[in-house]
Amino acid sequence: MNDFFTFLVLSLFIVISPGIDTALITKRTISDGRKDGYKMALGLSTGSLVHTFAAAFGISAILMQSAVAFEIVKYVGAIYLIYLGLSSFITRSKKEFTNFENLNNSVMKKSAFKQGLFSNVLNPKVAMFFLTFLPQFVKTGENATQQLIMMGVIYTVLSIAWFFVYVLLINYLRVWLMSPKVQRIMDKATGLVLIGFGLKLALDKQH
Numbered sequence: 704m705n706d707f708f709t710f711l712v713l714s715l716f717i718v719i720s721p722g723i724d725t726a727l728i729t730k731r732t733i734s735d736g737r738k739d740g741y742k743m744a745l746g747l748s749t750g751s752l753v754h755t756f757a758a759a760f761g762i763s764a765i766l767m768q769s770a771v772a773f774e775i776v777k778y779v780g781a782i783y784l785i786y787l788g789l790s791s792f793i794t795r796s797k798k799e800f801t802n803f804e805n806l807n808n809s810v811m812k813k814s815a816f817k818q819g820l821f822s823n824v825l826n827p828k829v830a831m832f833f834l835t836f837l838p839q840f841v842k843t844g845e846n847a848t849q850q851l852i853m854m855g856v857i858y859t860v861l862s863i864a865w866f867f868v869y870v871l872l873i874n875y876l877r878v879w880l881m882s883p884k885v886q887r888i889m890d891k892a893t894g895l896v897l898i899g900f901g902l903k904l905a906l907d908k909q910h
Contacts, residue, residue, distance in 0.1 A: 710840045713900050714858050717836075718865045720893040721886050727822060728866055731815050732873050739815040740873070744866030746819025748859045753824050754833040755855025759848050761834075779835055781905035788897030792890070 724747050732740030823829055837854050841847050879885060 706840065709900065709903075710854060711857070711861075713896065714861055715865075716893050716896045718858070718861050719889070721889055723822070723826070724862075724866070725869070727819065728870060729873060731818070732870050735815065737870055740870035741867060742815035743819040744863060744870065746816040746821075747823045748819075748863045748866065749816075750820050750823025750826075750829070751833075751859045751862055752855060753820075754830055755837070755852060755859070757830070758833040758837055759851035759855065778905060781839070781901045785898050785901035785905075788894040788899075788901060790894070792894050 727747070728740055728743050731743045833855070837851050837858075840854060841850050
């Protein structure tokens with residue numbers, strides 16, 4: 704893989720960035736306890752694996768057939784990362800979370816694992832992320848499918864580790880973690896990293 708360390712750092716920033724996943728885990732943990740918070744985390748992470756395999760078997764075939772297609776995927780991914788980064792500087796709308804929570808109200812009584820799984824799998828933004836993010840680090844001349852799956856598994860492991868730590872932190876630092884000031888700092892830090900890496904990916908020549 705090209706620049707494996709870069710992949711790890713960028714993945715970590717994306718995982719810890721506040722978003723829908725964080726909102727769902729927070730809501731479930733506060734309402735039903737740490738056990739359900741863990742189940743929610745596992746469900747969301749399992750959803751990431753579903754997107755990983757979909758991206759791996761769908762994109763790898765394209766990448767192996769055309770160098771032009773590879774370049775197109777590369778630049779689309781770079782633009783998408785920059786877009787995500789810029790979005791982090793825009794004040795997060797409460798309406799976005801309210802609408803998503805309303806969408807999930809019908810399944811709140813179901814198991815936390817299923818809610819996390821379906822929330823992730825059925826989110827088109829997550830699918831777009833995996834379709835554009837993972838291919839950026841595929842090394843040409845090697846098995847693309849294997850590389851994509853391995854990166855997806857690593858991303859999932861990072862997600863599980865962070866979500867579990869976050870569930871524990873909620874019990875002790877809930878007020879601090881959820882304060883608007885901390886959320887803004889995390890958003891802006893993540894935004895800068897995403898924009899930086901997006902520009903780097905767009906400007907780097909394919910090896």
